[in-house]
Amino acid sequence: MPVPPPPLFASMDALYLHLLRSCASLPHVAAVHAHIARAHPAASLFLRNSLLAAYCRLGGPLPAARLLDEMPRRNSVSFNLLIDAYSRAGLADRSLGTFARARATRVKPDRFTYAAALAACSRAGDVRAGKAVHALAVLEGLAEGVFVSNSIVSMYARCGDMDEARRAFDVACEHDDVSWNSLLSGYVRAGAREETLKVLALMCRCGTGWNSFALGSVIKCCASSLDITGHIAEAVHGCVLKAGLDTDVFLASAMIDMYAKKGALSNAVALFKSVREPNVIVFNAMIAGFCRDEAEVGKEATVQALSLYSELLRRGMQPTEFTFSSVLRACNLAAEFGFGKQIHGQLLKHSIQGDDYIGSALIDLYSNSGCTEDGYRCFRSLYKQDIVTWTSMISGFVQNELFEKALRLFQELLCYGLKPDLFTISSVMNACASLAVARTGEQIQCLATKSGFDRFTVMGNSCVHMYARSGDVDAATLRFQEMESRDVVSWSAVISSHAQHGCARDALCLFSEMMNAKVVPNEITFLGVLTACSHGGLVDEGLRYYEIMNKEYGLAPSIKHCTCVVDLLGRAGRLCDAEAFIRDSGFHDDPVVWRSLLAKCRIHGDTERGQLVADRIMELEPTSSASYVILYNMYLDAGELSLASKTRDLMKERGVKKEPGLSWIELKSGVHSFVAGDKSHPESNAIYKKLSEMLSKIEKPANTGNVSRESNDVSSREQNLEGCHSEKLAVAFGMIHLPQSAPIRVMKNLRVCRDCHSTMKLISGSENREIILRDAIRFHHFRGGACSCGDYW
Missing domain, CATH: 1.25.40.10 (Tetratricopeptide repeat domain)
Known part of the structure; x- marks a missing residue:
């Protein structure tokens, strides 16, 4: 009698397990769950745990928690899955609550349960809860095992308590690679350079081999330390060679970055050239190293960064977001704005121009080249505008003397509910200084104080x-x-x-x-x-x-x-x-x-x-x-x-044209600007009437020694505007709206002419008002018929 072929699945459990592994979304898992409930109500605990794992993977902890409540039987695996799911979702309290629930039942928590609970404490940064779990692990006799002891060390290190992390490491009965790596990464995260190097030496004395993760952590620490010397960097490089990991591209890129940050650019270049098959990460590290600081490396190095980018393309490598942001920085430092625009074209081709860091680099590029409108279009095209990109755009406006646009953009930033940082407020303050709008500056100072x-x-x-x-x-x-x-x-x-x-x-x-x-x-x-x-x-x-x-x-x-x-x-x-x-x-x-x-x-x-x-x-x-x-x-x-x-x-x-004279004054209603003979202001009639009244009260010297002109204007038409120069109109407007006790502050883009200077002195005396006039050279404080410059300007 012929033997029948074996079935595709040996049992119903195997069939359901296959279906659960094939699920790609929560509705699929729910469908399999419904079928199990109808056709296989007495499903094994193993199958129910597999269903629970599928819910945790695709639906998160909440649907998984409902399933756990419905399960007739549970074991430590059931609780471990839910503890870990809550932890990954950032719900540390619920994760620890599930851990407590597991201990309260007849189910005895195992080493994986404690590891999951300690991981929840790590993610939440809750060292107090972590100590409690640590104590329970000691009572259960599980803390001596390397698996749990590693979790304890990692928990303390991630919570920033390196003293406890080192104490837990020292009392552990056994150490493996994970133990050493957890301790090293903790010291690196804490910025403890000396302790990091001591642990690396201790690994060697204990006969533990250096791996790429451990050496990578040390290199990262050396790169970020401000007081690290070139000798220490070279010593760490020697450790990499001794461990036989000099061909590791991850370590090579980290060492290139380390040398570049320490100013040893020649060492970084030599190391880059020694890498046999550099990948895009190694290229990124070298490009970023070339444009680390223009003051240190100079323009030639930034040009080399652009050449290296071309080499990357010739090798057929795909640039990453980090590649583009570094190259754009190089274009800024080297003033290669044409090259930068070509990079922008490649960004559009790869559809990654909306990245935050790349967007800020593009804004800086166009701002530095004077193309603020192009920079503004890049700013508006970003998918997500964080405070860095807002600050870049505001700084670009200030850099190109578009101060009013900078203030309007800052106001829009506040309307969106974003919180400006120190550099944002500092840039806006510079705009207020250039426009001489003290009232606006005072409001921004109040915001800075509040923040x-x-x-x-x-x-x-x-x-x-x-x-x-x-x-x-x-x-x-x-x-x-x-x-x-x-x-x-x-x-x-x-x-x-x-x-x-x-x-x-x-x-x-x-x-x-x-x-x-x-x-x-x-x-x-x-x-x-x-x-x-x-x-x-x-x-x-x-x-x-x-x-x-x-x-x-x-x-x-x-x-x-x-x-x-x-x-x-x-x-x-x-x-x-x-x-x-x-x-x-x-x-x-x-x-x-x-x-x-x-x-x-x-x-x-x-x-x-x-x-x-x-x-x-x-x-x-x-x-x-x-x-x-x-x-x-x-x-x-x-x-x-x-x-x-x-x-x-x-x-x-x-074809030489002169810049027209412009004066402005800030009041509560905003900034009001005037030119010579200006009649466009809504209060023009009142302004000219007030100016006529003031001029009628003063007796000007018969001969001031020159024909007066609006800030040395050459136009015959404006020679006839002597009595209505821009600063006089601004002062008259200030006289109408400001109280007697308030000084009148007027700003002017050109030098004040002799006639206006003489007139301002006389008006300050006849009106008993203080007039402060800033021209293109200096400030003039008019009080009681005299000027602070002593007519020496």
């Missing part, structure tokens, strides 16, 4: 800068005095603020205090000191500080420092010395220093020298309007109308 950011030095520096730029030097000084910790930026900001407000002696006193505080000045500090000397007419002091900047502090003068010295000498009438200084400074080919001398030639009426200087500037920068404007005004001051006319015709011939 706890006011204690940070960078926040205090931003506040000092904002108040100083808004015309409130007293508030800037007060905020500086309130700071708990001051760095060189803090001192430089408060010194520069006093310099810009004409408080030269106060600025120099602050510099002396800075020296007494043992804070080393930088280039910005000396720029503030030289500005103070220039605006205060302190020639000898300014020249002395310029000399010690290089001799005593080793700071090379920049074009800004040299311009300050030219301004210092020129204001004092030492035009010949100023010209000689320019020719010896090394910046004789820069039009900025010559333009400063040209302005002083106009002030002192040296038309002959001014003509020669103007010719030199136009040779260096033929399209800049500032030089033509100063020369035109100088001819008018000297009565050379024909030469002035020729200068204006030359501007038209060369």
Whole structure:
């Protein structure tokens, strides 16, 4: 008689087990469950546990818990499955509750039960509950086994209690690779570099072989430690070679990253070249190493990063999100914006442009290249906009002087309920400083205080800068005095603020205090000191500080420092010395220093020298309007109308256009802007009426020495707008809306003309009001018919 073929499944349990393993969703498991309930009500405990495991895998702990309640019989496996499911779902309390329930029944928990309970404590970071489970394991006699002892060590390490983790490790009867790895990873997570290295040495003395995980943990610790030396990094590299793991690409990428972070880029390159078959992770580590810090590696290294990316593509490798973010950073550091746009095209091709880190890198790329609209489109295209991407976009607007857009975007961020971080608020503060909108800045400062950011030095520096730029030097000084910790930026900001407000002696006193505080000045500090000397007419002091900047502090003068010295000498009438200084400074080919001398030639009426200087500037920068404007005004001051006319015709011939004068003032209703002869404002009639009333009260000098123009304008039309220059309209608007006790703060994008300066002095006396005017050079505080600059500007 022939033997029948064996059935496909030897039993019903085997059939159901096959179906459960094939389930891909919760409804499938529920269907199998229903069939078992109808056709096989007396299912074995093994089958019910398999059904429970399927629920945990596809449905989570809640449906699994319902099944456990319905089971007529349970064993330790049943409870272990549910304890682990609750733990993975982040429900530590329920996980430990199930553990307690298992102990309360006749089911005796085994080593897997305790391991699952300890894992729940680890994920929740609940060291107190972990200690309780540890104690129960000791009572049950299970803590001596390596499986449970490893779970105990891992639990303490993940909860950050490395003393208890080491104690549990030392009392364990047996150690395996997991034991050592758990202890090592705990020390790495805690940043305990010395202990990590000691454990690595102890492994060698105990005869335990080093594996890739242990060495990888040590390398990670060395890479993240700030005080690690190159010798230690090389010693760890030697351990890798001794263990015969030098071909492990995971360790190779970690060591490349370690060397790059320690500044040993040549070692990183040599290691990269020694890898026989580098994968994309190794390439990523080397690319990131090349663009770790531009100040350390230089532009050449960032260009090598881009070449390495091209090599990655030639080998047919698929770039990852980390590859693209590193390459975009390299494009930013190397100013290879064209290459960056090509990378953007590849991102679109791979459909990963919506990644958060990549999105921030793209925003930075376009912001640095001046294409803020493209950066804004990248920002809006992100699937998820976190605080990092919001900050990148706001900083991009500030960087490109789109301050109003930065403030609007910050307001939108708050409307979405996002919490700005320190860097977000600092960037917005810089926007407020540039716009000189003190009221908005005060509100943002309140938000920073509420968020706890006011204690940070960078926040205090931003506040000092904002108040100083808004015309409130007293508030800037007060905020500086309130700071708990001051760095060189803090001192430089408060010194520069006093310099810009004409408080030269106060600025120099602050510099002396800075020296007494043992804070080393930088280039910005000396720029503030030289500005103070220039605006205060302190020639000898300014020249002395310029000399010690290089001799005593080793700071090379920049074009800004040299311009300050030219301004210092020129204001004092030492035009010949100023010209000689320019020719010896090394910046004789820069039009900025010559333009400063040209302005002083106009002030002192040296038309002959001014003509020669103007010719030199136009040779260096033929399209800049500032030089033509100063020369035109100088001819008018000297009565050379024909030469002035020729200068204006030359501007038209060369297509040179002058920036229009703009003034603005901040009130509760917002920021109000004006140009000369502006009648677009809704309150235009009231403004002109108030201005006429103020002008009728003052008696201006019969001859101010020049024909007044809106900030040195050359247009014949605007010559007729003398009485309605932009700053006068802004002051009249402020007089209408601000109370008598409030100072009127007006900001202007160009220098104030002599006529307006004279008018502001007289109005401050006749109206008994304080007027603070910021022009392109400095602040003017008008009180009682006088100006803080002493007519020396």
